Amino acid sequence: MPRLTADNLQARRRTIIDGARRSFARDGYEGATVRRLEAEIGLSRGAIFHHFRDKDSLFFAVAEDDAAEMAAVVAEHGLVQLMRDLRYRDAGWLGVQLELSRRLRTDADFRERWAARSETISRAARERLQRGVDRGTLRTDVPVGTLAAFLELVLDGLVLHRAMGVPDDDLDAVLDLVEGAVRR
Numbered sequence: 001m002p003r004l005t006a007d008n009l010q011a012r013r014r015t016i017i018d019g020a021r022r023s024f025a026r027d028g029y030e031g032a033t034v035r036r037l038e039a040e041i042g043l044s045r046g047a048i049f050h051h052f053r054d055k056d057s058l059f060f061a062v063a064e065d066d067a068a069e070m071a072a073v074v075a076e077h078g079l080v081q082l083m084r085d086l087r088y089r090d091a092g093w094l095g096v097q098l099e100l101s102r103r104l105r106t107d108a109d110f111r112e113r114w115a116a117r118s119e120t121i122s123r124a125a126r127e128r129l130q131r132g133v134d135r136g137t138l139r140t141d142v143p144v145g146t147l148a149a150f151l152e153l154v155l156d157g158l159v160l161h162r163a164m165g166v167p168d169d170d171l172d173a174v175l176d177l178v179e180g181a182v183r184r
Contacts, residue, residue, distance in 0.1 A: 025095020
């Protein structure tokens with residue numbers, strides 16, 4: 001078998017993460033068996049687990065990939081923009097967020113390992129909010145940590161609404177209201 005270049009390995013890793021995201025979203029963590037992962041990704045278990053130690057590591061990598069992307073959006077555009085972008089998120093992303101929430105609720109070891117990753121988004125949100133306070137565009141009568149917690153709770157609620165299939169016809173108006181609540 002020919003050796004893969006670094007670019008080929010990175011592309012294969014991306015293919016595995018994207019396919020695993022679809023499988024975890026559709027089948028849940030437990031239902032995403034190795035056989036289902038192989039079928040969805042289109043690679044053998046050897047190819048998949050060459051990149052990831054086990055299914056848990058693969059799920060963690062998928063969730064970590066999503067968290068990194070979310071943190072980048074939050075750092076650049078803020079939590080409200082991340083919420084506005086929810087309507088464009090595919091079912092795979094949403095399913096992984098729900099599965100992540102379930103695992104955080106039911107798996108203490110996973111929750112402990114995930115703590116540092118979840119802090120990445122929170123830190124990005126607090127830093128962005130602090131910049132807004134420093135510029136004078138955000139309210140100063142509420143601590144930045146409280147503003148961040150408020151926005152994170154709204155985000156969690158929006159993810160849940162999307163999961164339940166609630167129409168988002170009023171999403172822009174609702175998010176304008178949320179944004180107005182944190183502005184000066």
